[in-house]
Amino acid sequence: MTRYSAFAVFREGLxxxxxxxxxxxxxxxxxxxxxxxxxxxxxGLATAFYLAKNHGIRNVAVLEKGWLxxxxxxxxxxxxxxxxxxxxxxxxxxxxxxxxEGLSRALxxxxxxSQRGMIVLAHSEHDMEMATRQYNAMRLNGVDAVLxxxxxxxxxxxxLDMSLDARFPIHGGVFQPRAGTGRHDAVAWGYAxxxxxxGVDLIQNCAVQGFVMEAGRCVGVQTSRGEIGAxxxxxxxxxxxxxxxxxxxxxxxxxxxxxxxxVSEPLxxxxxxxxxxxxxxxxxxxxxxxxxxxxxxxxxVPAYGQRGNMPMQETVLGGLCEMMPALARxxxxxxxxxxxxxxxxxxxxxxxxxxxxxxxxCGWGTGGFKAIPAGGYLFxxxxxxxQHHDISRPFDLSRFASGALVDESxxxxxxx
Amino acid sequence: MQVFPCPYCGxxxxxxxxxxxxxxxxxxxTTQPVQDQDWARYLYRQRNEKGAVREVWMHLTCGELFVxxxxxxxxxxxxxxxxxxxxx
Numbered sequence: 001m002t003r004y005s006a007f008a009v010f011r012e013g014l015x016x017x018x019x020x021x022x023x024x025x026x027x028x029x030x031x032x033x034x035x036x037x038x039x040x041x042x043x044g045l046a047t048a049f050y051l052a053k054n055h056g057i058r059n060v061a062v063l064e065k066g067w068l069x070x071x072x073x074x075x076x077x078x079x080x081x082x083x084x085x086x087x088x089x090x091x092x093x094x095x096x097x098x099x100x101e102g103l104s105r106a107l108x109x110x111x112x113x114s115q116r117g118m119i120v121l122a123h124s125e126h127d128m129e130m131a132t133r134q135y136n137a138m139r140l141n142g143v144d145a146v147l148x149x150x151x152x153x154x155x156x157x158x159x160l161d162m163s164l165d166a167r168f169p170i171h172g173g174v175f176q177p178r179a180g181t182g183r184h185d186a187v188a189w190g191y192a193x194x195x196x197x198x199g200v201d202l203i204q205n206c207a208v209q210g211f212v213m214e215a216g217r218c219v220g221v222q223t224s225r226g227e228i229g230a231x232x233x234x235x236x237x238x239x240x241x242x243x244x245x246x247x248x249x250x251x252x253x254x255x256x257x258x259x260x261x262x263v264s265e266p267l268x269x270x271x272x273x274x275x276x277x278x279x280x281x282x283x284x285x286x287x288x289x290x291x292x293x294x295x296x297x298x299x300x301v302p303a304y305g306q307r308g309n310m311p312m313q314e315t316v317l318g319g320l321c322e323m324m325p326a327l328a329r330x331x332x333x334x335x336x337x338x339x340x341x342x343x344x345x346x347x348x349x350x351x352x353x354x355x356x357x358x359x360x361x362c363g364w365g366t367g368g369f370k371a372i373p374a375g376g377y378l379f380x381x382x383x384x385x386x387q388h389h390d391i392s393r394p395f396d397l398s399r400f401a402s403g404a405l406v407d408e409s410x411x412x413x414x415x416x
Numbered sequence: 417m418q419v420f421p422c423p424y425c426g427x428x429x430x431x432x433x434x435x436x437x438x439x440x441x442x443x444x445x446t447t448q449p450v451q452d453q454d455w456a457r458y459l460y461r462q463r464n465e466k467g468a469v470r471e472v473w474m475h476l477t478c479g480e481l482f483v484x485x486x487x488x489x490x491x492x493x494x495x496x497x498x499x500x501x502x503x504x
Binding site for chain 2: 033246
């Protein structure tokens with residue numbers, strides 16, 4: 001396999017680009033694997049990579065019903081941040097940001113993690129008090145944060161409407177300098193290529209249709225490409241987690257919703273950070289190609305259709321025009337929807353499913369992309385050892401019966 | 417913009433409606449001691465079906481609860497029934 005480097009680009013330039021090899025193999029499924037991971041999105045691929053890299057478990061298959069990274073990994077707004085409230089969440093998401101910081105090097109694949117920072121705006125005196133509380137929580141959790149007043153926000157994002165008679169005037173905000181954006185496809189492809197190099201079989205167009213049970217234990221999966229045996233099975237299928245749960249006979253506290261996103265026509269550079277306005281229900285960043293990447297809250301209708309509804313489009317885009325009136329005439333290039341798996345406390349589920357041999361990585365809801373490295377790292381630890389890593393322990397499925405929820409619904413700002 | 421049928425007011429804009437819960441959940445009998453697992457099942461467990469679903473919705477403008485049957489993939493509405501008539 002070609003190692004990517006500046007030298008390789010130069011060499012291939014001289015060779016008329018004839019020397020590039022496919023980034024990963026397309027193997028036929030074997031009869032059985034030590035670990036079968038269902039779902040070839042970011043979390044599934046990262047899990048396979050860390051199983052091979054950290055734990056030496058290389059007899060691993062990732063089964064993907066469509067194409068790699070074609071679900072929420074390819075549909076999110078690429079924000080990466082760890083501005084959470086509770087210590088459990090801060091530990092989880094900041095671990096992920098730290099892994100992202102070294103990811104391009106670790107994978108030999110440029111994931112274009114750009115730490116351009118992210119600001120969550122405050123729109124009233126009360127919002128400013130909550131922003132201060134958020135800032136204090138982040139600092140206590142060891143996460144970087146800057147509390148900003150009006151002038152600092154104005155300098156950071158000149159395109160914002162700072163007038164005091166705006167519908168939601170801007171009083172300040174909390175800025176996380178280490179937050180930013182990444183290239184979402186590159187994260188999936190980088191993990192896929194690195195996992196493949198370590199011997200993991202990535203099997204696309206392979207839909208799981210059922211579990212093979214033996215004496216109460218899951219010993220494999222039925223797929224559209226035949227039966228595949230498994231020492232253990234890890235499920236990382238996001239919005240379709242409940243569909244898999246019905247096949248496996250376990251139960252989840254998850255509701256699936258559509259989350260929409262939008263991208264505009266390319267513009268000259270106008271925005272060099274990520275801006276979230278909770279009162280308007282809109283957040284926005286600008287991609288390297290110049291498109292504004294725009295997101296908002298959930299469509300509040302339980303759904304599995306990967307497309308959005310009109311009222312939420314109106315809310316999100318209206319919010320953008322309020323926040324940055326200069327953008328009102330910008331045209332959208334495209335918009336789309338993904339199916340997100342929302343839990344009652346807006347925190348993920350990592351742990352045993354309740355069925356012997358099936359483990360869960362799900363419930364990331366609207367915030368799975370930022371957590372891909374940590375989700376994969378911790379899920380690999382769980383699959384390899386059968387035990388929780390200290391960081392993943394609070395996110396076990398058992399918290400719903402014990403009542404030890406990690407309720408981030410309010411802390412993380414936007415409908416998540 | 418999707419139109420949902422309220423059994424009382426007829427077809428109305430989707431923005432007038434709010435999803436409440438999956439239909440058919442029964443609150444544990446609190447005259448008896450209730451196990452944590454049973455509370456958790458009632459409070460948190462979701463069927464979250466892909467395809468035909470039965471759900472309780474509220475029409476916010478008239479304030480009435482009713483059962484709507486939908487397809488959660490196509491968003492097609494398959495029927496709506498008033499809760500008052502003792503259906504549930």
